[in-house]
Amino acid sequence: EAGVAQSPRYKIIEKRQSVAFWCNPISGHATLYWYQQILGQGPKLLIQFQNNGVVDDSQLPKDRFSAERLKGVDSTLKIQPAKLEDSAVYLCASSLDDPNEKLFFGSGTQLSVL
Amino acid sequence: DAKTTQPNSMESNEEEPVHLPCNHSTISGTDYIHWYRQLPSQGPEYVIHGLTSNVNNRMASLAIAEDRKSSTLILHRATLRDAAVYYCILRDFTGTASKLTFGTGTRLQVTL
Numbered sequence: 001e002a003g004v005a006q007s008p009r010y011k012i013i014e015k016r017q018s019v020a021f022w023c024n025p026i027s028g029h030a031t032l033y034w035y036q037q038i039l040g041q042g043p044k045l046l047i048q049f050q051n052n053g054v055v056d057d058s059q060l061p062k063d064r065f066s067a068e069r070l071k072g073v074d075s076t077l078k079i080q081p082a083k084l085e086d087s088a089v090y091l092c093a094s095s096l097d098d099p100n101e102k103l104f105f106g107s108g109t110q111l112s113v114l
Numbered sequence: 115d116a117k118t119t120q121p122n123s124m125e126s127n128e129e130e131p132v133h134l135p136c137n138h139s140t141i142s143g144t145d146y147i148h149w150y151r152q153l154p155s156q157g158p159e160y161v162i163h164g165l166t167s168n169v170n171n172r173m174a175s176l177a178i179a180e181d182r183k184s185s186t187l188i189l190h191r192a193t194l195r196d197a198a199v200y201y202c203i204l205r206d207f208t209g210t211a212s213k214l215t216f217g218t219g220t221r222l223q224v225t226l
Contacts, residue, residue: 004157033213042201042216043158056213091157100146100207103214105157 002026004106006092012112018080021109025073025094031055032069033103034077035091043091049075050097079111087113118202123221126192134187134220136202141182145204148214149176149187153198158216161187161200197224 005024013019025032031050035043046065048056051072060067064083069075079086089108095101119137126132138147149161162169162176164185169176175188189196201219205212 035216040218042199042218045213045215048213093157100163100205100212102148102160102163103150103158105159107155108157 004092004094004104006090006106006109008109009107010110010112012114013082014114015084016081018078019082019111020076020078021090021092021111023075023077023092023106025075025092026104028096029094029104030072030097031095031101032075033093033095034067034075035093035105037089037091037108039088046077082111082113084113087111118204118217120200120202120217120220122218123223125223125225126189128193128224128226129191132189132192132196132222132224134189134200134202134222135184136186137184138202138204139183141204142206144206146207147176147178147182147185148203148205149174150201150203150214150216151196151198152201152219153195158201163205192222192224194224194226197222 007022033048034046036046037043046060047067049069052069067077089110091108093103093105095103146163146165148163150158152158162174164176177186199219199221201216
């Protein structure tokens with residue numbers, strides 16, 4: 001079974017630039033999550049989609065972060081403009097449409113903002 | 115979300131059993147106990163979950179206290195590949211927006 005695919009694996013940008021991350025979830029998984037993991041901390045949920053609708057985006061900094069999941073499959077997460085404190089690993093996860101199903105995570109995109 | 119408390123770090127010798135504790139005194143009746151682990155440079159991976167009864171799978175065992183205020187993840191024979199950060203998470207199984215809220219976890223070191 002193919003896992004959750006993310007790209008790019010690494011990204012280095014300067015502050016105030018924009019960046020986008022892409023995620024392809026496991027086929028058939030209705031729920032998709034984006035997490036931010038700052039070095040030394042546990043992952044923090046940014047946004048959760050169920051199919052192409054947003055279920056929870058309470059911790060998404062909406063002044064600079066945006067995410068979409070067109071057609072309920074792939075998703076992109078964008079940061080514009082980036083700040084130094086956005087340096088982190090951005091993890092995408094997906095699960096079946098059940099509140100207790102396990103999440104499958106991708107390997108993440110490591111973002112460095114200089 | 116109800117919170118969990120875990121030790122920051124633990125050490126184990128290879129081939130020895132490891133007991134990773136988790137306290138969750140404010141757990142509600144609709145919370146499942148989930149464990150995930152994160153190996154270096156990888157995303158978290160599911161380990162096990164349970165509600166009231168002890169659970170076993172090929173990776174680990176989960177022992178849940180009778181009052182459900184604590185639980186223990188048991189790795190029966192630790193290997194070097196089990197060195198990771200282990201997260202204990204409470205997940206409300208009601209409703210449609212069930213999310214996973216991670217804490218800082220326990221960093222497990224395994225030595226020869």
